[in-house]
Amino acid sequence: MTGRRRARSEAGAGDAAELALRCAALLRGGVPAGRAVVLASADPPGGPPRREGADPAGLAARIAAGVPPPEALGACGAPEWRVLAAAWRLAEQSGAPLAPALQRIGSALRGLEQLRARRAVLLSGPRATVRLVSALPPLALLLGALLGFDPVPVLLSPLGAVLLSAGALLLAAGVAWGRALLRRLEREDCVAGIELELVWVALGGGAPPGAAALRTADAVDAFGAEWVPFSAFERSGALASAVAAATSTGAPLQRLLLEEAAAARARAQARLEQGAERLGVRVLVPMGVCVLPAFIVLGVLPVLIAMLGA
Numbered sequence: 001m002t003g004r005r006r007a008r009s010e011a012g013a014g015d016a017a018e019l020a021l022r023c024a025a026l027l028r029g030g031v032p033a034g035r036a037v038v039l040a041s042a043d044p045p046g047g048p049p050r051r052e053g054a055d056p057a058g059l060a061a062r063i064a065a066g067v068p069p070p071e072a073l074g075a076c077g078a079p080e081w082r083v084l085a086a087a088w089r090l091a092e093q094s095g096a097p098l099a100p101a102l103q104r105i106g107s108a109l110r111g112l113e114q115l116r117a118r119r120a121v122l123l124s125g126p127r128a129t130v131r132l133v134s135a136l137p138p139l140a141l142l143l144g145a146l147l148g149f150d151p152v153p154v155l156l157s158p159l160g161a162v163l164l165s166a167g168a169l170l171l172a173a174g175v176a177w178g179r180a181l182l183r184r185l186e187r188e189d190c191v192a193g194i195e196l197e198l199v200w201v202a203l204g205g206g207a208p209p210g211a212a213a214l215r216t217a218d219a220v221d222a223f224g225a226e227w228v229p230f231s232a233f234e235r236s237g238a239l240a241s242a243v244a245a246a247t248s249t250g251a252p253l254q255r256l257l258l259e260e261a262a263a264a265r266a267r268a269q270a271r272l273e274q275g276a277e278r279l280g281v282r283v284l285v286p287m288g289v290c291v292l293p294a295f296i297v298l299g300v301l302p303v304l305i306a307m308l309g310a
Contacts, residue, residue: 016076016078016080016081016083016084016106016109017080017106017107017109017110017112017113018040018106019037019040019041019084019106020084020102020103020105020106020109021102021103021106021107021110022036022039022040023036023037023040023099023102023106024098024099024100024102024103024106025099026039026040027098027099027102028099033069033098034063034069037059037060037063037069037072037073038059038060038063038064041059041060042060058075058076059072059073059075059076062075069085069088070085070086070088070089070092070223071085073085073088074086074223074224079190079225079226079227080109080112082223082224082225082226082227083105083109083191083194083198083223083225083227083228084102084105084106084109085223085225086198086216086219086220086222086223086225086228087101087102087104087105087197087198087201087219088101088102089219089222089223090198090201090202090215090216090219091201091204091205093202093205093215093219094201094202094203094204094205094206094207094212094215095204095205095206096201096202096203096204096205097204100204101201101204104197104200104201104258105194105197105201108191108194108197108261108265109191111191111265112190112191115265115268115269115272118269118272118273119272119276122272122273122276122277123182123276123279125280126178126181126182126276126279126280126283127182129178129280129283129284129287130175130178130179130182130283130287133174133287133291133292133295134171134174134175134291136291136292136295136299137167137171137294137295137297137298137299138298138299139299140295140298140299140300140303141298141299141302141303143303144299144302144303144306147303149303149306149307150306151302151303151305151306153306154302154305154306155302159305160302163297163298163301163302164298166297167294167297167298167299168294168298170290170291170293170294170297171290171291171294171298173286173290174286174287174289174290174291174294175286175291177285177286177289177290178283178286178287178291181279181282181283181286182279182283190227191227191265192261192264192265192267192268193238193260193261193262193263193264193265194227194228194261195216195220195228195232195233195239196238196239196242196257196258196260196261196264197257197258197261198216198219198220198228199212199213199216199239199257200254200257200258200261201216202215202216203253203254203257204254209243209246209253213233213239213243216228216233217230217233238260238264239257241260242256242257242260
């Protein structure tokens with residue numbers, strides 16, 4: 001994921017969370033659902049414009065054209081909006097109160113924002129390592145020139161062309177390898193346990209657990225909410241375990257679902273921190289295999305040859 005796409009995705013999570021929470025507040029104040037979406041998607045008076053990714057003008061236009069709120073939200077495109085659309089659809093179909101459902105999903109999406117902020121802090125060290133080590137070959141050339149051993153004539157020679165090509169390939173491979181390790185950790189963005197909270201919404205209207213799970217799967221499929229894999233509805237998943245525990249003990253299923261969702265997010269936080277710690281060590285592998293040899297080929301050998309020539 002490029003920096004621009006990553007920023008747009010992170011903006012989408014924040015905007016979806018903000019809209020869900022604002023809609024919940026407006027609904028509690030008696031504002032109709034469609035009007036609440038239009039008001040919540042508008043830029044705050046006197047504040048900065050909403051970040052890229054929310055498409056508030058298009059959302060309001062779809063609502064004004066008569067598109068139902070779930071379909072209008074799902075058309076925003078990002079995974080956060082599709083999850084929000086599925087929750088809205090489930091609340092409408094099951095007869096559950098819409099405001100608590102939006103409040104819950106908005107809080108979950110805001111938790112994803114906090115998780116991303118924590119990840120940015122944890123990955124700042126490996127990113128700085130990649131940038132610093134990648135700058136070593138040009139710095140070595142500059143240092144050689146400052147010491148009076150100009151490596152430019154060496155690099156312009158046939159031998160220098162070979163060194164330049166080999167060093168550039170090694171440097172590019174090392175930087176690409178290091179960035180791929182960073183992107184692998186960034187691709188794990190999702191709200192862990194969100195399927196449990198969607199089922200919690202479906203249960204709000206009094207539906208039995210089986211019907212609530214079926215409605216959730218249908219809504220997830222209808223909006224393409226990729227954060228909810230269909231394996232989550234299998235008998236070995238957390239949802240089935242929560243239903244079995246509630247059935248055998250008589251405990252409230254909705255409370256068990258929310259507790260299990262919170263536990264899933266805590267485990268995701270722990271995995272993120274462990275992955276970031278491991279990444280700090282793994283990123284040294286491409287640095288040692290590719291970037292340091294590139295430093296020798298591009299930075300040390302041309303200066304050494306220039307010294308011997310002098």
